[in-house]
Amino acid sequence: MGAAGSLEMENRTTDPHGMRSLRPNAGMRTRRYCEHCQIRDRALCSALSSPAASALSEIAHFKQFPAGQVLQQSHQDPSWYAVIVSGVVKLVKTLPDGRQQIVGLQFTADFLGRPFAASSAFRAEATTSLLLCCFPKSDFESLLHEYPCLEEALLRRALDQLDSAREWMFTLGRRTAREKMASLLFLIAERLARSGRERTPEETQIEFDLPFSRTEMADCLGLTHETVSRELRELRERGVIGTRGRRTLVLPQLGALERLAGGEQLEV
Amino acid sequence: MGAAGSLEMENRTTDPHGMRSLRPNAGMRTRRYCEHCQIRDRALCSALSSPAASALSEIAHFKQFPAGQVLQQSHQDPSWYAVIVSGVVKLVKTLPDGRQQIVGLQFTADFLGRPFAASSAFRAEATTSLLLCCFPKSDFESLLHEYPCLEEALLRRALDQLDSAREWMFTLGRRTAREKMASLLFLIAERLARSGRERTPEETQIEFDLPFSRTEMADCLGLTHETVSRELRELRERGVIGTRGRRTLVLPQLGALERLAGGEQLEV
């Protein structure tokens, strides 16, 4: 799927962004659609008082982006905050010499933006096609001062992200390539399966499209894309994962993956 | 310095904890001492409205801990929040198989505690002798609901910590042992020098005691203590750092260290 081709994809009849029969266009006001929003119960707005929530909906509008789009260059002023309705965003740090590390992944219902700083030190980039619920920067910051519950909701999310980041620091520092790979696949499976789109309840085996290229997975894990490729093969040959094409992953047993990620050896 | 011996040390005439002539004892009320507090302009309380600040001072009390003391076991209920008056705290994740990674470092004026969660997934441990300004858990949480400015102050700090954690993720994933070592020493130098105790303004070269053992530094960097030892020797032989004893570090040129940390090669 090329970056240019994905905008049209969003307007298919079977909407991949989970807005039911709605087909939002860039700039559309959210206000009257919040009631249909599928992430309403999980996103930032779910934690707000009802006046705060409706004030937020007043300033919200949808925006679409194709895969690969840079949402926010590092050290540049952002013009909006957002909640991810669907799609995946990576936060990347790149050095002049080309070394690169993905330092954050944001999935459906996650918050995008860095309050209280002129800019972020990291580049935000869409790894899949994206639907965002955006809030203009200054409007959002006004609400932040007006409604303490909004600050509390952001604080809760920031602390959760901090915990996740620290867990990932362990993975980067102390796990082997095999374990890193299993950790990442497990994390992706949890986030994508939980989003409700890729998994129907009666399915025992999980199946979904990887939102990342091999190189992006390597950049998550502090590895090379060659090593990622080799480890995927190894996992496939051991029956821990299955693949269909390059992007589709089949997980017959999430538990095996989790054990491998935790550091235990597979008894085969 | 043994763990048992350091409590007495805190009561020397030249107080290492920066409370001037005061010699606080465990349980002492802070209220009347806030005006003398040396971190008053940098800690959490500096960002609060004056009613919030005085409410906070009402519930504060000092507490001392020796080096090596576990402040908070992972997955256990904490009984207080705190601000570090002096000393260094590490946040550690340990696996049953013994693998260990330090996922956070807290220095003077940093906040300790994990609001909105029953417990933290990480163990908090003093790496040096410690003076904390503690707030009983439930009292502090009441203030959190009462004063939005307290939530905002915590949010700002959480976001800063998140940025730091992400920067460190790059170090763990993409830097060499040499660069990791330089990054850590640079980070420590910045935090300890900024605290104002180890550095007088007219000094061109910085000198301070490392708050970590070789093993702890290795646990920060995802290395072994042998590699840390070797890299320190290498840095010493190249003149980037100097050492006196095992714990005292002399940095004649902070810039060289920063360049090494950034990934540039030393032109020697």
Next chain:
DNA sequence: CGTCCACTTGATGGGCATCAACCGAAGTGG
């Protein structure tokens, strides 16, 4: 059908872990 690009697979080597021995300072007990 040719080109492109993500990905795969193989060969080789280096950076860092691992294992092991040694050192020196601090504590301990006779």
Next chain:
DNA sequence: CCACTTCGGTTGATGCCCATCAAGTGGACG
């Protein structure tokens, strides 16, 4: 006061995991 122990740290020898370099594969697309 001195042997003995302990423990953090240093240094060396060896090996392995994963990076690097290189070539090949297959699907997408013009």
